[in-house]
Amino acid sequence: MTSAPTWTIAQVAEEFDVTHRTVRHYEDLGLITPERRGTQRVYHRRDRTRLGLILRGKRLGFPLEEIRTIIDLFDAPRGRRTQLEYVLAQIDERRADLDQRLRDVQDAIAELGEFERRCREDLDKLA
Amino acid sequence: MTSAPTWTIAQVAEEFDVTHRTVRHYEDLGLITPERRGTQRVYHRRDRTRLGLILRGKRLGFPLEEIRTIIDLFDAPRGRRTQLEYVLAQIDERRADLDQRLRDVQDAIAELGEFERRCREDLDKLA
DNA sequence: ATAGTGCTTTACGTTTACGTCAACGTCAAG
DNA sequence: CTTGACGTTGACGTAAACGTAAAGCACTAT
Structure with a gap:
């Protein structure tokens, strides 16, 4: 064993x-x-x-x-109904927080992509 | 005006x-x-x-x-080619960082969802 | 004139997240 | 049996990101 x-x-x-x-x-x-x-x-x-x-x-x-x-x-203990409902409420709070983070990251990545596009345009004009 | x-x-x-x-x-x-x-x-x-x-x-x-x-x-100034190439390199570094953050958030959200599913199962069993 | 409101700088205090010794215990190898 | 290698507990130090007075300027309203 x-x-x-x-x-x-x-x-x-x-x-x-x-x-x-x-x-x-x-x-x-x-x-x-x-x-x-x-x-x-x-x-x-x-x-x-x-x-x-x-x-x-x-x-x-x-x-x-x-x-x-x-x-x-x-x-956390999840034996009683009240405990489970508390945990589920906490989960919702956490998810709201994470959703905000997700939007932040996606926005940042999008802006970075847009910025890169403009830089490449500038680079092409120099060619 | x-x-x-x-x-x-x-x-x-x-x-x-x-x-x-x-x-x-x-x-x-x-x-x-x-x-x-x-x-x-x-x-x-x-x-x-x-x-x-x-x-x-x-x-x-x-x-x-x-x-x-x-x-x-x-x-940042982007007039000269070398400057633009430097900026583009920096962009790549930033993107790598943000991609990691994106994965982290997505993983966290997924785990939270899975956890919620289990909690709801437990809740159903108590019904 | 003076009181109030809003902005200013200077400077020390606080919280978070560890870093960095110092001093000591423990156990196997020479 | 003592020397490392690895672990332990304090305890003080530090960098980041502000908080929190303290004291003073500028303008307006009474």
Whole structure:
């Protein structure tokens, strides 16, 4: 039988191209909660998944505190109807935010394309 | 004849929902350069356009210094061939960055949708 | 004349997101 | 058994992006 794979802090830091300090900082803020084997941290698949979500959230410009509420949402208890409805409401809020980001990116890409077109026109005129 | 419209710092701050301090901070960093009429700042359409670009860049998580290089690109001299080719190269770099952001947002939205589907399933089972 | 409104600069304070030592524990290899 | 290699916890430092007084100018309204 193959037991669940684990990683050291050096390995996850290497894999996600961040420093040990960064990984521990995320733990301080409660974004990841690695197992402890004695004094050492042991990272599981779940921690790596979360790290991926954290870094993507960062690329999208979300503050770490907000990222925490978002990824905690995925692990939130959903047993009772009220809990599920709360989670669904949160999802709607998040989606509104992401939709705005999507429009922003698309607009920026479109403007960049338009700008490139004008530059190429100028370049052609110089030919 | 209608002369070009101008705005005070209070008006642009109000319009873009930021503080005076923020607007002046962007000026300190060289992101906008309003006219001076005596000691007072006078904002033109160009300044408002740039403010819009700045805030969108911020929503996308770009640091202000990087935003400056981006919007300066739009006003960069493009007379000589070498200049145009430099600008076009910069555009490609920016686009690569934005494409990454686009993928990030799309992935995040997709995951959120999938998560919502599972929540609704759970909700149905409770019915 | 003075009070009020709006703008100005100067300058120190704050929050976020880590960087950077310092000092110490632990375990396998020589 | 001591020397690395790797890990740990503080604790202070720093850069970015403003917040927040403090103090003063300019014009208008009473």
